[in-house]
Amino acid sequence: MVGESSQITAIRNYLLQVAGSDAHVLITGETGTGKDLAAELLHASSPRFKNPFVSFNCAAIPDSLLESELFGHEKGAFTGADIKRQGLFAATSGGTVFLDEIGEMPLRAQSKILRVLDCRQIQRIGSARSYPVDVRIIAATNQNLEELVAEGLFRKDLYYRLNVARVHLPPLRERRDDIPHLIGHFLHLFNEQMGRHVVGLERDVHDCLLEYEWPGNVRELKNLLEATFLTVQSSMIGFLDLPADYQKKFLQMRNAPFVERENLLSMLLATNWNKSKAAKQLHWSRMTVYRKMAKYSLSPSSITMPRTKA
Incomplete structure (x- = not known):
């Protein structure tokens, strides 16, 4: 993880502390903040570093195939199951499984993940037997799992089981x-x-x-x-x-303060400097109007009106 800011330094230090244990980890943050890199750092700094690290995107696999990919299946368990499949957890024994976008996982699969966390066992599709697995689970999401739990879209027990070591990655801005x-x-x-x-x-x-x-x-x-x-x-x-699209974005960004100032000034003049009316027309709060006026040094005395000819 690249960076020397206080936020990233604190996160990196926490990850190194957590890495030595076998606790499961929940990483949250917006898309593109580096949740996969945090998971890789955890694995590389853990006692499991010599064993496999496997990343699995829960949003990229159709619901019908997700359980088979994770837990495996027996031959003939469903149409197309021509051979027995081991599954991701069994193949990663001794290592770390990174479940990216776990908020997208269907509830049925969530219940089986909970079994892995609680009992360290899996059950292949079509099998009556359970098989032990030795994996550490790191989960990540860009969604608000607390809201998903409240809406019944994410299991509360799984959330609390994952939310032991919690890492939030701040956006770049x-x-x-x-x-x-x-x-x-x-x-x-x-x-x-x-x-x-x-x-x-x-x-x-x-x-x-x-x-x-x-x-x-x-x-x-x-x-x-x-x-x-x-x-x-x-x-x-x-x-x-x-690239041309970024040239356009950056030019717009440079011009934004000038455009904002001119829009505010025009509305203040149109309302005879009535801040409440200007705020209503601009769909801002009155406090925003006052803050922007201070930012751009706008006041009746600061504006020189053109003289009209007699």
């Missing part, structure tokens, strides 16, 4: 201090992969990357730099080297 470290990491990575010698970003590009909100988080930053590497010709990435 809340740890902007890590962006320069991530940029440096990805520049080194793509230079190695592509045989390039890109040494950095021009100042305006660097500033845009620091100011951008990154709805796709670290993954979006990585993808942007990788796409830029495909076409950049110089050793420094300039604004015109960025």
Whole structure:
């Protein structure tokens, strides 16, 4: 996990503490925050590091196949089951299973996961026997499991069983201090992969990357730099080297404060500086109007109106 911010440093230290135990872990955070990397760090720092680490995306497998993939099946258990299948848990014995997007798992499969957690046993589809398994489970989700529990879409007992060691990864917009470290990491990575010698970003590009909100988080930053590497010709990435859609986004981002100021000023003038009326027209709260006025230094005395001819 790349970064030196206080948030990431604390998370990394906690993961290293938890890694030494066999406790199951629940990792939460928005898409693209690096939940898979946190799981890999946990496994690599654990006593199980020499054994398999297998990632399983619960949202990518149809419900009809999910149990077979995880727990295996006997020959003839259902149409198409021509051979006996071992299943993911049995194949990962001694190692770690990373269940990504566990919030997408159907309730029937959740009950079987609970059995693995409680009894460390699985039952293949079509079999009356139970088989012991030795795995550590790390689960991750970008959903609010508490809300899913309240809606009856996620088992309460499974939630509490998983929520022993809890790790929440903050979005990139809340740890902007890590962006320069991530940029440096990805520049080194793509230079190695592509045989390039890109040494950095021009100042305006660097500033845009620091100011951008990154709805796709670290993954979006990585993808942007990788796409830029495909076409950049110089050793420094300039604004015109960025993909066209990001050039447009960054230009809009630069112009946003000016547009917001002009919209607020126009509404204040139209309402004769009545903050309540301006807030209603802008669909803002009165406090937002006051805050934006202070931000842009707007007041009746600060605005010079053009003189009309006599």
